[in-house]
Amino acid sequence: MTRIHFIVNPISGKGKHNITETHIKTFFPSEEYEVFVHLTQRKKHAIELTQQALAQGATIIVACGGDGTIHEVATELVGKEVIFGVVPVGSGNGLASNLAIPKDIDKALQLIRKQNIMAMDVGMLNGSYFFSNMGFGIDATIIEQYEKSGKRKLGAYIRAALNSAQQYKAKQMRVTYNGQTKVVNPLLLFISNSNEMGYNMSLTPKASLTDGLLDYLMVPKIGILKQLTFGLYVVLKKTEKFRRTDYIQTSKIEVEISNSPKNGVQIDGEYCEFDTNHFVIEVAPKSLKVIC
Structure with a gap:
């Protein structure tokens, strides 16, 4: 039974x-x-x-x-x-x-x-799980404003994105993956396990739930016109072709945020705050049995 x-x-x-x-x-x-x-x-x-x-x-x-x-x-x-x-x-x-x-x-x-059961990968952020994606940059600010609006509609999300584009202040971060460390000031630092983030939008169209890898997308702080251009690439699902993009696939990423002991992060579309500036993001391969 x-x-x-x-x-x-x-x-x-x-x-x-x-x-x-x-x-x-x-x-x-x-x-x-x-x-x-x-x-x-x-x-x-x-x-x-x-x-x-x-x-x-x-x-x-x-x-x-x-x-x-x-x-x-x-x-x-x-x-x-x-x-x-x-x-x-x-x-x-x-x-x-x-x-x-x-x-x-x-x-x-x-x-x-x-x-029809599939064993899918799961992402981990300092030991906490995520299934679709997480992010440290403007996406976290967008989610924070989106939640404050109290409205769960695409229009509310777009308004939150436009407001965030004007107000967002980049934080300096040290990012380590595949044996190399980079200092970045990201508009967007997005790490994804899934190829879709909701509303039929994707920042990482190449991502797979079963490849044992996370997709890392970093876009540096850019002006409003270039932000709009990047938005067009998002609509076309070709974000990795935006010239300023750093896009890789890896199983582990470390992020250290400079001079910021408390930091907001979005995890699977929910805003969360952490009392730390050091984050380890990795993948637990095929660790969730899901009906698809």
Whole structure:
């Protein structure tokens, strides 16, 4: 008997989704599946619910929500035999898109029943996991402003990006990878495990969830016109061809931020602050079993 737990964020997608226990059970016959449905009530509640599902002997745990819910559930499943599933009902849905998981809820549930399983890589930042991407530069500032807006729409993200372009102040950083160290003043220092960051946008279109590598993209502080030019390269998914770009693939990167004991970072589209200026970013190959 397959024990499948669904962890549902009831307010994802403005709460308009139809992910109810009754609806879910129509896809999973009772003679084959034991189905449990849990609703999150607050930020980080999905972590607690996932831990409870593991204690109850879950075979599959499915995150039903946006990038935040997906991140919380997946974090607890790294290195475990329990299978991770996703029903994307958020705004960005970057990881779900990379995994070719449909936005249509019924199709996503059908996919979970088929159980096409892939072992995917996971990124680590000072021991904390990320599944899509993380960044130290203007992307962290954009996410901070985006979260403060209280609106989860593409328009709000674009406004946050335009405001950040005017206000962002670059920090000097020492970056080490593949045996070499560089001093940079980045507009963008972005490290990705996935080839999509949400809203069908990509800064690292060559990235793969299964190659055992992270994709590093650094764009130095540049003027507003060159920022707009870089934006065009993003739209065209050709960021590595922007002349000022430093783009490499590697399994480990170290970043030390000068004269800044406390630093904001975006992790899978969420803004986080760290009381350190030294970061080690590396990959844990094929450490999460996911339905795709």
